[in-house]
Amino acid sequence: MSTQRLTGTVMRSTGSFYDVLAPDGRHYNCRVRGKIRLEGIKETNPVAVGDHVAFDPEHEIGSITEILPRTNHILRTSVKKTGHSHILAANVDQALLVVTLAMPRTSLGFIDRFLVSAEAYRIPQVIVFNKKDLLLPEESELTQQLIALYTSLGVTCFSVSAREESTDAVRHMLLDKITLIAGHSGVGKSTLLNKLAPHIEQTVGDISSSSEKGTHTTTFAEMFQLDERTFVIDTPGVKEWGLVDIQRQELSDYFPEMRDRRLGCKFGARCIHVSEPKCAVLDAVQSGAIAPSRYQNYLGMLLGEDNRK
Ligand SMILES: Nc1nc2c(ncn2[C@@H]2O[C@H](COP(=O)(O)OP(=O)(O)OP(=O)(O)O)[C@@H](O)[C@H]2O)c(=O)[nH]1
Numbered sequence: 614m615s616t617q618r619l620t621g622t623v624m625r626s627t628g629s630f631y632d633v634l635a636p637d638g639r640h641y642n643c644r645v646r647g648k649i650r651l652e653g654i655k656e657t658n659p660v661a662v663g664d665h666v667a668f669d670p671e672h673e674i675g676s677i678t679e680i681l682p683r684t685n686h687i688l689r690t691s692v693k694k695t696g697h698s699h700i701l702a703a704n705v706d707q708a709l710l711v712v713t714l715a716m717p718r719t720s721l722g723f724i725d726r727f728l729v730s731a732e733a734y735r736i737p738q739v740i741v742f743n744k745k746d747l748l749l750p751e752e753s754e755l756t757q758q759l760i761a762l763y764t765s766l767g768v769t770c771f772s773v774s775a776r777e778e779s780t781d782a783v784r785h786m787l788l789d790k791i792t793l794i795a796g797h798s799g800v801g802k803s804t805l806l807n808k809l810a811p812h813i814e815q816t817v818g819d820i821s822s823s824s825e826k827g828t829h830t831t832t833f834a835e836m837f838q839l840d841e842r843t844f845v846i847d848t849p850g851v852k853e854w855g856l857v858d859i860q861r862q863e864l865s866d867y868f869p870e871m872r873d874r875r876l877g878c879k880f881g882a883r884c885i886h887v888s889e890p891k892c893a894v895l896d897a898v899q900s901g902a903i904a905p906s907r908y909q910n911y912l913g914m915l916l917g918e919d920n921r922k
Pocket residue numbers: 743744745746747773774775776777796797798799800801802803804805816817818819820827828829830831832848849850851
């Protein structure tokens with residue numbers, strides 16, 4: 614029996630047990646004993662997938678004693694308690710959103726909230742437009758327009774059919790990184806993962822034809838290893854994103870096309886680009902340099918309207 618303290622990465626959590634990967638490649642089954650907290654955080658799950666933890670492997674079931682500082686974390690609002698949020702994953706290098714304009718269709722409001730959540734931590738973003746094979750001609754056209762829009766904002770975009778075709782271009786973008794894969798239930802996150810790494814074999818669900826919604830086939834976040842230095846985190850479908858800790862005057866910092874322009878606003882950092890005079894952001898909306906959908910979604914977030922879907 615050793616009494617040494619190890620550190621490792623949380624690969625998955627099922628109820629009160631955590632699968633922790635140590636640097637030597639061994640997996641340890643751990644649980645949290647006693648009080649463990651991260652100062653000032655009120656998420657409902659204190660230990661998240663992706664967390665670096667210190668643990669004591671002394672017993673058959675190791676004890677997590679500490680969560681090491683996080684570089685970032687991605688939150689979704691908790692379904693159970695309002696005001697509390699749930700950490701989907703921590704310490705990710707990039708965030709990949711799977712969306713589709715087929716079923717279940719993803720709204721631009723949802724996409725923009727996701728991008729803002731990631732941008733607030735400077736986490737690079739990727740959008741995979743999936744189910745290309747199901748798109749009507751006008752939906753294909755719209756996909757191309759959205760790819761042009763989001764690419765111009767620094768987001769890496771792909772249009773794929775995860776079920777039908779090769780996803781090599783996506784796989785290449787994952788190399789040597791830890792990537793969070795998120796999106797509504799039923800958009801094809803697990804299908805994409807299985808294509809990326811056939812050894813993963815995540816269960817893929819049906820979309821019920823009555824509700825046209827996914828049925829939450831994946832029910833907890835789980836990290837998979839694609840090669841020695843490449844990891845992906847499959848997550849359960851989310852309905853909405855929580856935008857916590859973003860001040861009103863700060864929000865436009867997380868819209869790259871506004872961040873670049875706001876220095877030109879007469880009121881500078883105090884401008885929230887709603888009705889202020891000599892606002893460079895409003896000018897850009899007027900001239901069409903900022904996409905109407907992006908500005909609408911900005912206003913929705915700023916004013917707290919329900920555009921979370
Ligand atoms: N036609 C078509 N169907 C797809 C494609 N990708 C996924 N699907 C189907 O969409 C359904 C849902 O796929 P999943 O991979 O389970 O979706 P998910 O995002 O993991 O869903 P949750 O785990 O519930 O969050 C399945 O029936 C897939 O076969 C695609 O590119 N084309």
